Amino acid sequence: MxxxxxxxxxxxxxxxxxxxxxxxxxxxxxxxxxxxxxxxxxxxLVGHEHGKHFQPTRLSPIHHWHVENGAKITEAGAWMRPWYYAEAGEGLDEAYIREATHVRENVGMVDVSTLGKIAVQGPDAAEFLNRMYVNGWKTLQVGRLRYGVMLREDGFVMDDGATARLGEHDYFMSTTIANAAKVPAFSEHLLQTAWKDLKVHVTTVTDQWAAIAVAGPKSRDLLSNVFKGADLSREALPNNHFTYAKLDGVEVRIHRMPYSGELAYEVYIPSGYARAVWETLHEQSQKYRIKPYGTESMSALRIEKGHVAGPELEGRTTTKDLGLEAFASSKKPFVGLILRKRPVLKDPERPTLVGLEIDGATGTKSGSILFPETGETKGHGDGRVSSTTYSPALGKNIALALLKNGSSRKGETVRVVNFVGDETLTAKVVSHHFFDPKGERQNA
Amino acid sequence: MLELKSSLNTKLQAGRLGAQGDTGITLGERPVRDLWQIAGWQEFETAAIKVLSDLGLGGLGSYSLASMAKGRTTWRIAPDKILIENTGNLSDYMSADLATLDLSHARTVISLSGRKSRDVLSQLIAVDVSDDAFPEGRFLQSGIHHVGELIQCVGDNAFEIYVPVSWAETVWEAICENAMPYGIEIIAE
Structure with a gap:
């Protein structure tokens, strides 16, 4: 009917x-x-009540600790994730600002078990990665990891993430949460049709491995104390390297890769032991002042640092739009290579990633439209806001946005119009690397 | 040693659920022993037989019948992939012809048994699970509540369901919802 x-x-x-x-x-x-x-x-006419069984719900192995310890939970796809851990009387804003500040000053830990994780195995694994990602993989050594960007066949950015080389024929790929199913499905499709000659298997291992990101200036001291014998020094474990460590007989893998812009590590744990490792880290709260943080403050930290995430990888952006063009190799073919050269994607006026410093005490909303400081307010404007937060580090409201001719408009004032909320703000266009642009903190 | 936590920890409370009277369904969890995947390419069968032989197991097996020997179980889940439980560490077999992968922490095994267990399964998956079609030893790969699983018949009206751990609670709840009218007894170790 x-x-x-x-x-x-x-x-x-x-x-x-x-x-x-x-x-x-x-x-x-x-x-x-x-x-x-x-x-x-x-x-x-509507369907009957399904409650949470309308779709399946996915839980991290640490989920119940978060609930037992006061986390407010938010949905992220099928996952339930800790949004923030409210302390006495705190709402969302007070909590995430406190959490993000704490990470910058001390050390925090966030459950990132939700990351998509894929075992890429076989003698042609490096060739496979070379074709999937815009950047090269043939030189990646065992013990190291590398950030990668992959495109859809139509040339738009599909996903990004880090891949570690565990062994000669063994790689560990991570994807964004949103694309944790899409990337292996796309990979499997290619391996079974276009690339049948490649000796590669891709297997989802998201459930095998839990992951905890530990970030902040005290993260090295904390982890060195918990994982006795692991050398996490700057010399032994620079960024984009990983090492193995043990805790009470359980082997974990520690990746050094920052998302927050701080000295930071990701600890990968066999999922059955994840809660025990989380609790062991949390027990260090007296000595190292470690605190858990949720997705809201994680987002605030990455926006301050200018890292792209789901709101920027939204299917309409290219490597050039996002300031990732330098990753694209000119020496090898990869998915999306041909169609990324379409004239429309080379248009110099395409919106590119910029930062916005919002004037006044009110933040803006994602999806707001950007217009020049003066002139008419109609049409699609000059761009759009993708991610917003209050920045504790800068003490102001900031946003990531895609702005026409963005790279040549630094210092310009634009109007930020939220048609839904009937609100107009002004903002200064700046670099999207708001915080520590030289990377001194993450390379500490 | 750190505490190993079940993904069904909050669900495994011994007791009764649903309809009173005779229990139609028994639910519990069986801890996973080492669970490894071996996978390969053109030379897969040769490479896999070497591993299976070393483990005291027979041939490659069929796509619907689990092979059991020496306390180990193998499932031929694809032409070029086999799952093996209770193997010990197989990482030394990794080569250009064979990929080995530890999935011991990736699956929760839900045990479903009782005189009404086939009725519950038939409500959950679109596969014939009658006595004749799905006898002891058979396995199938299907989906419960949109989550992919491997299901094996391990005895008279007894089944083991291998669920990805992050989905274990939601699948458990879906099974319970369908089993309530038959009366459920939950076994907690």
Missing amino acids: ATDQGKLSNVNALARMSELRGKKIPEVGTTTFRPPFTPISMAS
Whole structure:
């Protein structure tokens, strides 16, 4: 049944049409009515209550610790994730600002078990990665990891993430949470059709490995104390390297890669032991002042640092738009290579990633439209806001945005118009690397 | 040693759920022993047979019948992939012809048994699970509540369901919801 073919909205449409034409409904004519022949309530059309069983729910192995310790939970796809850990009397804003500040000054830990994780195995694994990502993989040594960007076949950015080389034929790829299913499905499709000659298997290992990101200036001291014997010094474990460590007989893998812009590590743990490792880290709260932080402060930290995430990898952006063009190799083919050269994607006026410092005490909303400081407020404007936060480090509201000719408009003032909220703000266009642009903190 | 936590920790409370009277369904969890995947390419069968032989196991097996020997179970889940439980560490077999992968922490095994267990399964998956079609030893790969699983018949009206750990609670709840009318007894170790 289509609602517009029964005597529901169809009757209203017929009445409106007859009114516009100045005739009675029978003179305009009616359609052949289908059921329901009499109006019925909307409640009788909707499905019955499924509660949380409308779709399956996915939980990290540390999920119940978060709930038991006061975390407010938010949905991230099928996952339930800690949004923030409210302390006495705190709402969202107070909590995430406190958490993000704490990470910059001390050390925090966040459950990132939700990252997509894929085992890429086989003698052609490096060749496979070379074709999937825009950047090169043939030189990656065992014990190291590398950030990668992959495109869809139409040349737009599909996903990004770090991949570690565990062994000669063994790689560990991570994806964004949103694309944790899409990337292996796309990989499998290519391996079974276009690339049948490649000796590669891809297997999802998201459930095998939990992951805890430990970030902040005290992260090295804390982890060195917990994982006795692991050399996490700057010399032994620079960024983009990983090492193995043990805790009470359980082997974990520690990656050094920052997302927050701080000295930071990701600890990968066999998932059954994840809660025990999390609790062991948390027990260091007296000595190292470690605190858990949630997705809201994680987002605030990455926006301050200028890292792109889901709101920027939204299917309409290219490597050039996002300031990632330098990653794209000119020496090898990869998915999306041909169609990324389309003239429309080379248009110099395409919106590119910029930072915005919002004037005044009010933050803006994602999806707000950017217009020049003066002139008409109509049409699609010069760009759009993708991610917003209050920056504790800068003490002001900031945003990431995609702005036409963005790279040449630094210092310009733009209007930020939120049509839904009927609100107009002004903002200064700046580099999207708001915080520690030289990377001194993450390279400490 | 650190505490190993089950993904069903909050669900495994011994007791009764649903309809009173005779229990139609028994639910519990069986801890996973080492669970490894071996996978390969053109030379997969040769490489896999070497591993299986070293483990005291027979041939490559069929796509619907689990092979069991020496306390180990193998499932041929694809032409070029086999799952093996209770193997010990297989990482030394990694080569240009064979990829080995530890999945011991990736799966939760839900045990479902009782005189109404086939009724519950038939409500959850679109596969014939009658006595004749799905006898002891058979396995299948299907989905419960949109989550992919491997399900094996391990005895008279007894099944083991291998669920990715992050989905274990939601699948457990979906099974319980369907089993309530039959009366459920939850076994907690």
